Amino acid sequence: xxxxxxxxxxxxxxxxxxxxxxxxxxxxxxxxPEGPASxxxxxxxxxxxxSIAISALRCLLSYVVFPILAPLLGAxxxxxxxIGIPVALVALFFDAVGIRRFWLADHRxxxxxxxxxxxxxxMVTALLAADISHLVK
Numbered sequence: 001x002x003x004x005x006x007x008x009x010x011x012x013x014x015x016x017x018x019x020x021x022x023x024x025x026x027x028x029x030x031x032x033p034e035g036p037a038s039x040x041x042x043x044x045x046x047x048x049x050x051s052i053a054i055s056a057l058r059c060l061l062s063y064v065v066f067p068i069l070a071p072l073l074g075a076x077x078x079x080x081x082x083i084g085i086p087v088a089l090v091a092l093f094f095d096a097v098g099i100r101r102f103w104l105a106d107h108r109x110x111x112x113x114x115x116x117x118x119x120x121x122x123m124v125t126a127l128l129a130a131d132i133s134h135l136v137k
Contacts, residue, residue: 026103026110026114027103030099030100030103031100032100032103032104036106037104037105037106038104038105039101039104039105040105041105041107043101043105044098044101044102044104044105044107044113047094047097047098047101048098048101048102048113050094050098051091051094051095051097051098051117051120052098052120054087054090054091054094055091055094055095055120055121055123055124057087057091058084058087058088058091058124058127059123059124059127061080061083061084061087062080062084062127066080066083066084080131080134081131081132081134081135082135084127084128084131085128085131085132085135088124088125088127088128088131089128091124092121092124092125092128095117095120095121095124096121098113098117099113099114099117099118102114
């Protein structure tokens with residue numbers, strides 16, 4: 001008598017189970033259509049790698065390149081917002097795409113990844129706000 005492992009795909013789950021209210025709300029917020037998953041787990045992982053790398057680049061620029069290396073190389077410190085703002089906007093875009101991709105894939109870690117993305121997006125938004133305030137001064 002062996003124990004048989006049953007793997008339930010996201011397509012089977014979406015047709016058999018009713019989604020929790022929080023899932024329904026998140027799917028509506030992200031404009032995810034009802035029905036089976038329309039993206040693969042691999043595509044969600046790939047976009048995660050890209051979006052986190054861009055966000056990391058934004059943080060690296062803010063905390064290493066602009067304050068330490070730019071003055072050593074004689075670069076003007078006023079150019080930091082001009083470079084930081086576009087990089088932050090691209091990072092935020094890819095973070096939003098990444099969240100949506102995890103939900104499109106109906107990935108089992110979609111809530112955890114949404115939390116990670118939200119945290120990263122808050123940090124990048126804070127840097128973006130600092131850059132904008134720097135430009136306004």
